[in-house]
Amino acid sequence: xxxxxxxxxxxxxxxxxxxxFKERGVKYQRIDTVKFGMSKGELQxxxxxxxxIDKLVDEKNPDSAIVSYLARDEDKLEKLIENPRWLKxxxxxxxxxxxVGYQPEVWKAWK
Numbered sequence: 001x002x003x004x005x006x007x008x009x010x011x012x013x014x015x016x017x018x019x020x021f022k023e024r025g026v027k028y029q030r031i032d033t034v035k036f037g038m039s040k041g042e043l044q045x046x047x048x049x050x051x052x053i054d055k056l057v058d059e060k061n062p063d064s065a066i067v068s069y070l071a072r073d074e075d076k077l078e079k080l081i082e083n084p085r086w087l088k089x090x091x092x093x094x095x096x097x098x099x100v101g102y103q104p105e106v107w108k109a110w111k
Contacts, residue, residue, distance in 0.1 A: 003094055004028065006092075008032070008034050033089060037084035046091055
């Protein structure tokens with residue numbers, strides 16, 4: 001497995017995701033989305049894996065509401081690249097597979 005965890009330092013679910021993989025002896029790479037963000041290619045790959053860009057928008061962040069008013073997915077993608085704080089975290093990637101949020105039931109099936 002080649003696990004990447006994109007998350008925010010103060011995100012409880014990101015810390016839980018890290019603990020999940022650490023307890024199982026699975027090596028992972030942790031990326032701070034606030035500091036480093038996600039590249040356009042990474043974000044597009046995750047959007048494809050999770051089934052839509054709207055699943056990546058952090059509804060708990062009031063500033064991110066602007067994204068839902070944009071009509072085109074390309075515009076939404078650009079807004080999330082510009083404002084990585086608006087991403088729902090953790091985003092966990094394993095190659096072409098990805099999840100948004102804490103989803104150990106999905107990670108368990110990854111090989």
